[in-house]
Amino acid sequence: MTRTEDAAPLETEVLVVGAGPTGLMAALVLARRGVRALVIDSKEGPTRESRALVVHARSMEIYDQLGLTQQVLDGAVPGTGIQIRGDRREFGAIHEKSGATEAEPGSTRRASRINIDQAQEGWTPFPGVQIFEQSRNEELLARTLATEGHPVLWQHGLESLVSDADSPDAGVEAVVTGPDGPLRIRARWCIGADGAGSAVRHQLSLPFEGVTDDATFCVADVHGVTGLPENLLVAQFGNEKFAILFPLGPGGHKRLIWLHGEEHPDQETALTEARTDLGIDYDSVDWFSAYRVHHRIASTFHQGAVFLAGDAAHVHSPLGGQGMNTGLQDAHHLAHLLADVLSGHRSESALARYELERRPVALTLIEWTDQAFGMIARPGRGTAFLRRRARDVMAVLAPRLLSTRLGPYVGGLLGQYRIRYHAVPKGEQPPRWAADPAVGLRLPPTRENAEGLRAMSWQLHTYGTDADRPVAVPDWVEGPFAFSPDPWGRLRRDRLYLVRPDGFVAASFPLHAGAAAVHEVREALQAHDVVG
Template sequence: MADAASEELRADVLVVGAGPSGLMLAVCLAKLGVDVMIVDGKDGPTRESRALGVQARSMELYEQLGLVDRVLAERAPATGIVPGAGHRAFGRVEFRGIGKGISPYTEITVFEQSRNERLLVDALAESGREVRWRHRLERLEIVPGARADAASVIATLDGPDGATTVRARYCVGADGSHSAVRESLGIPFEGVTNAYTFYIVDAADVTGLVDESINMRFTEHHFLLAFPMGSGRVRLLGVVRDVDLDDAGRLPEQNVRSLVRHEFGVEYSEASWFTTYRVSHRLAARFRDGPCFIVGDAAHIHSPVGAQGMNTGLQEAHNLACALADVIVGGMPDRRLDRYEVERRPVGRTLVATTDRLFGQVTSESRFARFVRGRALPRLGPVVLLLLPRVLGGRIFGYVSQTRIHYRMSPRDAGRRDPVVGRRLQWTGSNYDVLRSMAWQVHGYGVYEPEVQAIADSLGLEAHAFPPDPFGRLDPSLVYLVRPDGFVAAAASAIAVPGGPPAFREQLAG
């Protein structure tokens, strides 16, 4: 609310940037009872389609926020992936098959960035808040506090009515790859820019591809990814070499049209959006600086191969919002916020390294890479396609869907990867509805309900007793401490002890 005497606005959290990450952060904070203000220099949500794929883990977040039905009503489903060589597809992998039992959302949901943003803007409005559009960050100052954890920020914004000052306890930069927040903090953004030119075409009346599927095609010198967008539209995405550019070093849309027709047998009538850019792979040196944080493209950028970028930003925002609410509303110590960088920066580092390596492999001009793409793949691809889903199907789905992410919940976790603790709660078919409260909870699966209730009561938490896990992953002799973000923070014996299990108390202490 505004302070009339000083003409200064105040908030618990100032979010700079109203793309998918910033909006997810603001929606979650509002739901969790945090006084949040979100600003953006644009005049409204993105109009271009931009990022497309919403992975299973992000769909689970939308379910937790009560928004998933809106996504499902407007999405274009991608039910499988169809690889191929040149003009020919050589098989199909069904997402439903390899994702069975892992998540209720076994497809890649094609729901373009502009729609994600409108969905979240509407959800924010329903919470009684709105984005302050046309407010650009001009200056950010960290104000030291009496304690190291009591610093705050003062932000100067340039708005339609002149300068505005905002004082906030915390500030989050969700303002993209050229983040003013990150640059104000002097956080290095190290990495490389690829030499090749990427193109994106949102095309209509496309022929030569398998419908309702992600098509992936290779030739000796090129690759093509195609995503269904619904209403007869398809996203075409690929890389071109210098020889494909015109004399001025540019890539006209007509050149792309000719290239995809010649290399892949794909034709289309018109393009509703066409853009080119150079791909960068960069990771911020840190995700937190005192009372300031960065999320999404402000923290990492990479190739769009794999449809991971927007999803990673949404999940970072969700993670950080829950941590901020634990401190601001729940009264946990400020050190609880250190977990954001500890948990999320390794995910960003792995993502950047993986996409960089994958992008390098599919664009390499080495003799071996050309041989694989041009000769080996057409012959061996159908065989590999038969074997790979059977051997690694669930693991592949877990990586792509971002349901395999693992956090170290305690220093004692070093050197071991628990199959449950540190991961998002395993889906059993009936246990995700209770996560909508976004509260700390105690869960038991096949545990006597009064025991679950007694342990939860001793800690002042919600209790939820479920039937045994039909997939056998959740131990019926244990109870699990589940965080508001849906991750399992600890496990303990299902025997009540005074004050609750020590591992639970440790996590609740921040």
């Protein structure tokens, strides 16, 4: 059927522009919460290139809430830690023997191993990282959406978007173009998840503030790399360059990421220099790309009825593999928030929490990766000399640090499950219901609470005690559920916890004779814009 601009618009509750991991995650969470969402993308289907690689622990917890964890694990290569290496001229041919990393006889240096999984053990059900490429994330999420009756509208690109910032209740109206001509779509909200060049952000004329680095970032998928462990990420230090290698599968299949320099190189030149300086041998190349690195953030993540998420809202260096994970968590947060408002559980004013909670996460990530980019990855002899000195210190101190009490904290930052949403601005005295260290963090996992979190509902929890249900709590809040004591002591026996659908602890109420103070409960509900 031929479409015309005069035809009646297609109606949906949320229009998601962009079918990358961020947009697909938002649509799937919305669908599971009973919200009609339509995803459009100008591509013909899911991305075929691997692009982003790493799925961190917190993102695995989100996949677990969606019941997709096993499918990720079945297709992923596990990464348990990071090996810190110099090139072969310094370390010799390093190999794995009986689980320990050694140097060849005659070498005086050893490769150092940082065990991420051990630092995260007990704090997340999914310690370490999973190497599960962006293409596989997209394919899994798109397939799940289609199976559940919410297929992506592929080959449909955004042409125009009308949204009144002063009247968000008016919703949005979009015109998209597809194989059958123009199509109008009307929605209550729009999520721009269409990447760094976001058409949604441009339609809103929102600044994308930051810098573009003058160095060129190179990425290659190679086969036949020898002398490297199968299930470790490798930080490789050369005379002038620095690279990170990610395991992609058997046969020495690796993702190689390094900085080339100021010139935009061709594949042969870049790989020849990487081979020479970094001492990395390989047999064949599947894919190569070179691009400039951006460190940018949108001036706002929310304008009227439109929200930005993922790369449309913030971009940064791929060092640390945080980008795709941050986008997945943007989407998870925002989708639950929109579903809460649409269901009448929270007021419209709660939508401001998306920017208040997620933009500081992006700012911190950009600042951290920008500093790491300058100190670790930049080419040049002067920087390389300082980098090698820092490497020697890091090779000794990092494993020791992760074995101390700071290890779980550092592991939580790397896994992104230590992100905290502050109940009050920093520096202000928190109310009693927010004074517990667990408030603002995602609920620490125990053997018993995982199944409850899969319900995607507001809940009351206790750990090691029973509690009365506060009269001020709306009837759609489930619980209280009484769980066994937390063996790690992160959740207190004398508290009643209010948990959001995204798994974050909204409040912790002191208990007296099994009851929480009514005024504290009402104060916490009001602070979270909960509707009684």
